[in-house]
Amino acid sequence: MKILFVTSEAHPLIKTGGLGDVSGALPAALQALGQDVRLLLPGYIPVLDKLESKRTVANFRVFPGQPEIRLLSAKMPLTEVPVYVLDAPQYFCRVAGPYQYELGGDWPDNAMRFGMLSRVAAMLGSADSPIPWRADIVHCNDWQSGLAPAYLQLNRGSHAKSVMAIHNMAFQGNFDRDWLGPLDLPQSCFDMHGVEFHGYLSFLKAGLHYADRIVTVSPTYAREIQATEMGYGMQGLLTVRNGDVSGILNGIDEQEWNPATDRYLAVHYDSGNLALKAAGKLALQQQLGLETDAKAPLLGVVSRLTYQKGLDMLLESLPRLLDGGAQLAVLGSGESELERRFQHLAQRYPERASVTLRFDEGLSHRIMAGADIFLMPSRFEPCGLNQMYGMRYGTPPVVRRTGGLADSVIDAQESGGTGFVFDEADPAMLYRTIVRAIDCYRDEKGFRQIQLNGMRRDVGWGGSAQHYLDLYRTM
Structure with missing residues (x-):
C-alpha cells in the first residue's frame, strides 16, 4: 500500500x-x-x-x-x-x-x-x-x-x-x-x-x-x-x-526513549537493574543545584506551561509539597504568568525547586530518568507521550483521567498499576493524588512494583x- x-x-x-x-x-x-x-x-x-x-x-x-x-x-x-x-x-x-x-x-x-x-x-x-x-x-x-x-x-x-x-x-x-x-x-x-x-x-x-x-x-x-x-x-x-x-x-519511539541506551544519560538501567536509576537522580540534583538527598521524592515536570496542562492547579499545591520534603524539577516554557509563578517558586525554594524556562532535549531525558514521580495533570490531553516516557523510565506518572492519559496509565490501586490517576480538574484532588504517590514512593517494595509494571508495558509503535x-x- x-x-x-x-x-x-x-x-x-x-x-x-x-x-x-x-x-x-x-x-x-x-x-x-x-x-x-x-x-x-x-x-x-x-x-x-x-x-x-x-x-x-x-x-x-x-x-x-x-x-x-x-x-x-x-x-x-x-x-x-x-x-x-x-x-x-x-x-x-x-x-x-x-x-x-x-x-x-x-x-x-x-x-x-x-x-x-x-x-x-x-x-x-x-x-x-x-x-x-x-x-x-x-x-x-x-x-x-x-x-x-x-x-x-x-x-x-x-x-x-x-x-x-x-x-x-x-x-x-x-x-x-x-x-x-x-x-x-x-x-x-x-x-x-x-x-x-x-x-x-x-x-x-x-x-x-x-x-x-x-x-x-x-x-x-x-x-x-x-x-x-x-x-x-x-x-x-x-x-x-x-x-x-x-x-x-x-x-513512543523506543529507540530514542530507552533508559538502557539513552545517549543523554551517564548511567544506563532497565527493569533488571532498576537500582541504577538512583545515580541518575543524584546527577540531576547536582546539575540543577538541588540538595543531594536520595530519600527526597523528586517530582518532574516537562511540559508547555499552559492552562491546558493544569499547571496552575499544580502551583497551588507545590508550596505544601516542598515544605513537606519534596523536590521539583521543571522544564518548559509557555504562558508568561505561569512562567513568572514558577520562577518565584524556584527563588523561594532554591535547593528544593529548579525551573528551566526553555526546551532542552537532553535535560528532558535526564528529568525523566532522574525524577521519582512525573507530574502531568492536564485538563485535557488528546494522547500525551510524556506519561509513556515516564513509565518506560520507571518514573510513575500522576495524571488526570482524560484522553490518552486515561487510556495509557493504570492507577496504582488497580491490578497492574503503572501510575496515579485522579478524575476532576481540581487542585485539592491533584494534591491528594500527589501525596498518595509520595506515600507509595516511601513504600519501597510497592513502588518498585509500580515502576516495573510501567517499564514492562508495550508502549511502542x-x-x-x-x-x-x-x-x-x-x-
Missing part, C-alpha cells in the same frame, strides 16, 4: 510538540510492516539544512498566479523513510518557528503556506501527481493539512482515500473567506456542508467533512471530542460522522501502526 503521510513537522528535522514525535516514528513503524510510506513536509530552513542528498524530482505550479515550486526527495535521518519536501522559499524559508514569527504572532499568510501543503498532498494522491509515484492513502495531520481531503473530493477524477488525524481539536486553522480564491477553492464549498465554520474558512472543518475516515490519537479522546466541552464547536459534525471516527493510541494499517484496509 502506498501511503503519503502529510505533516507540518517531523522529528528530528523540526518539532514543536507531539505531532513532530508522531511524524518521526509512525511512518517508520508502517514501513516496518512492509508498506510504501513517504512523508510530505514543508521546506523550512532546519528541514533543508538537516536533510542530506536532496534531489529535485519535480518543478510545478501549485496555484494560479503563484511561482513554481520544487519538490525535493530525500531520506529521513535515522529511519531512512522517504520524504518529499516543498521547496518554496517565499513561504517556508523564514527565521522563526514554523507557524509563528519571533514575537509570537501567527504568520499572516499561513492559509497560503499550508493550503499549498494540502494541495500538493492531494496532487500526489491523484492523476495530477507531478511524479510517477501516486498514493493510495493520504494521511493528514491536524489543520495544516486539512484542506487535502477537500481538494481530493473536489477533484472529479480518481483519487486516493484520505484519513484526517486529529492531534488537538483546539487548533483549527480558521481564516477569512477571502482566501477561497487564492487557494483555488470553489465558492460552492463555503457552507456548513463544506469548509465554512462560523463565517470562516476552516482547514480542520474541511478535513473533518471531506475525509473518508477520521482518527484521533486515543480512544477516549475520540469520544470526548463528540461532546461540547472538547468538541470546540465541531462536535455536531463529529457526532454525525460517528461511524467514521476512531481512536488509536500513539506509541508496532501495535499502533498495525491498527492504522487495519484502518487503511477498510477504506
Whole structure:
C-alpha cells in the first residue's frame, strides 16, 4: 500500500510538540510492516539544512498566479523513510518557528503556506501527481493539512482515500473567506456542508467533512471530542460522522526513549537493574543545584506551561509539597504568568525547586530518568507521550483521567498499576493524588512494583501502526 503521510513537522528535522514525535516514528513503524510510506513536509530552513542528498524530482505550479515550486526527495535521518519536501522559499524559508514569527504572532499568510501543503498532498494522491509515484492513502495531520481531503473530493477524477488525524481539536486553522480564491477553492464549498465554520474558512472543518475516515490519537479522546466541552464547536459534525471516527493510541519511539541506551544519560538501567536509576537522580540534583538527598521524592515536570496542562492547579499545591520534603524539577516554557509563578517558586525554594524556562532535549531525558514521580495533570490531553516516557523510565506518572492519559496509565490501586490517576480538574484532588504517590514512593517494595509494571508495558509503535494499517484496509 502506498501511503503519503502529510505533516507540518517531523522529528528530528523540526518539532514543536507531539505531532513532530508522531511524524518521526509512525511512518517508520508502517514501513516496518512492509508498506510504501513517504512523508510530505514543508521546506523550512532546519528541514533543508538537516536533510542530506536532496534531489529535485519535480518543478510545478501549485496555484494560479503563484511561482513554481520544487519538490525535493530525500531520506529521513535515522529511519531512512522517504520524504518529499516543498521547496518554496517565499513561504517556508523564514527565521522563526514554523507557524509563528519571533514575537509570537501567527504568520499572516499561513492559509497560503499550508493550503499549498494540502494541495500538493492531494496532487500526489491523484492523476495530477507531478511524479510517477501516486498514493493510495493520504494521511493528514491536524489543520495544516486539512484542506487535502477537500481538494481530493473536489477533484472529479480518481483519487486516493484520505484519513484526517486529529492531534488537538483546539487548533483549527480558521481564516477569512477571502482566501477561497487564492487557494483555488470553489465558492460552492463555503457552507456548513463544506469548509465554512462560523463565517470562516476552516482547514480542520474541511478535513473533518471531506475525509473518508477520521482518527484521533486515543480512544477516549475520540469520544470526548463528540461532546461540547472538547468538541470546540465541531462536535455536531463529529457526532454525525460517528461511524467514521476512531481512536488509536500513539506509541513512543523506543529507540530514542530507552533508559538502557539513552545517549543523554551517564548511567544506563532497565527493569533488571532498576537500582541504577538512583545515580541518575543524584546527577540531576547536582546539575540543577538541588540538595543531594536520595530519600527526597523528586517530582518532574516537562511540559508547555499552559492552562491546558493544569499547571496552575499544580502551583497551588507545590508550596505544601516542598515544605513537606519534596523536590521539583521543571522544564518548559509557555504562558508568561505561569512562567513568572514558577520562577518565584524556584527563588523561594532554591535547593528544593529548579525551573528551566526553555526546551532542552537532553535535560528532558535526564528529568525523566532522574525524577521519582512525573507530574502531568492536564485538563485535557488528546494522547500525551510524556506519561509513556515516564513509565518506560520507571518514573510513575500522576495524571488526570482524560484522553490518552486515561487510556495509557493504570492507577496504582488497580491490578497492574503503572501510575496515579485522579478524575476532576481540581487542585485539592491533584494534591491528594500527589501525596498518595509520595506515600507509595516511601513504600519501597510497592513502588518498585509500580515502576516495573510501567517499564514492562508495550508502549511502542508496532501495535499502533498495525491498527492504522487495519484502518487503511477498510477504506
